[in-house]
Amino acid sequence: MKDRTGSLDQRIAHRVKALRTSLGLSLEALAARCDVSRSMISLIERGESSATAVVLERLATGLGVPLASLFDAPAPQPEPVARAAAQPWWRDPGSGYRRRNVSPAGLPSPIQIVEVQFPAGARVAYETGAREPRIHQQVWVLEGRIEVTVGDEVQLLDAGDCYAMTLDRPMAYRNPTRRPARYAVVIAAQAGARS
Numbered sequence: 001m002k003d004r005t006g007s008l009d010q011r012i013a014h015r016v017k018a019l020r021t022s023l024g025l026s027l028e029a030l031a032a033r034c035d036v037s038r039s040m041i042s043l044i045e046r047g048e049s050s051a052t053a054v055v056l057e058r059l060a061t062g063l064g065v066p067l068a069s070l071f072d073a074p075a076p077q078p079e080p081v082a083r084a085a086a087q088p089w090w091r092d093p094g095s096g097y098r099r100r101n102v103s104p105a106g107l108p109s110p111i112q113i114v115e116v117q118f119p120a121g122a123r124v125a126y127e128t129g130a131r132e133p134r135i136h137q138q139v140w141v142l143e144g145r146i147e148v149t150v151g152d153e154v155q156l157l158d159a160g161d162c163y164a165m166t167l168d169r170p171m172a173y174r175n176p177t178r179r180p181a182r183y184a185v186v187i188a189a190q191a192g193a194r195s
Contacts, residue, residue, distance in 0.1 A: 008071065008090045012056070013047035015070050019063045020045075034062025035127075052094035057126040066135050066167075066187045068112040071101045078106035089117075095124040097173075102184075114185040118146060118175045125172035133190040135167040144181030147174040157183075 020030050020041075027045075031038040036058050043049035044059070051059075053067070060067040071090060082104040089100045102113040139148055140162040148155045151169035156176075165171070175181045 008088055009050055010047045011073055012051070012070050013045050014074065015072060016041070016059055016063070017045040019065060019070075023063065030059070030062050034058040036062070050093050053092040053097070053099075053124050054094060054126060057128060061127075061129060061131060064131060066112060066137075066189060068101055068103075068114050068185075068187055071099075072105040074106075078108075079104055080107065092124065095119070095122045097122055097124060110189045112187045114187070116183050116185060118144070118173065118181040118183065120175055120178045120180055123172065123174040125170065127170050128167050129170075130168040136164070136188045136190075137167055138162055138164045138186045140184045140186070142182045142184060144175065144179055144183075145177050146181045146183060147176050148172070149174075 020027075025033070027038045027041050030036075030041055036055055040049065040051070040055065041059070044051050044055075056070055057067050060070055073086075082102060087100045087102060089098045091098050096119045098117040100115050102115050103109070103111065139146075139157065141157045141159050143159055145156065145158050148157060148163055148165075149172040150165050151171075155163050157163055
């Protein structure tokens, strides 16, 4: 599996800028919405910074979209099939976890699927808050074990377990073991969600 982080950073750069522009937000306005500095957003939009998953989640919240949508490739002609070779992996420079969007980009579907490879001992925390429209998420553990904290609730999930939640509170993922874990995240936005 080849990491194409450079091209994904450019994809994220274009996507963040396009979403911000479509909402009519200045860099300052987006910075105020998501608690990310104007200079960091500018670096991300120019593809000059490899942002962490935590920063990208803040941007997604400020833009009113699921995190997974920041990784979508421009799809002038949406295709119903996303071939594995066209699903690049992105590595979070903060936690080392790797993710890829599995769902076809550009389709008018409220559902997105993401695969995550989570290193042994890794942890990532998001300051997720309530969003409009509501975003629902399910985490299905394919291999290993992970701990998911949503608000004050902690769930220890083993292979085969699936946990459903709404993205409306701070959350964290942790791999408490010495082995990598792999899980799928299924995200669904209620009708009217921007993507």
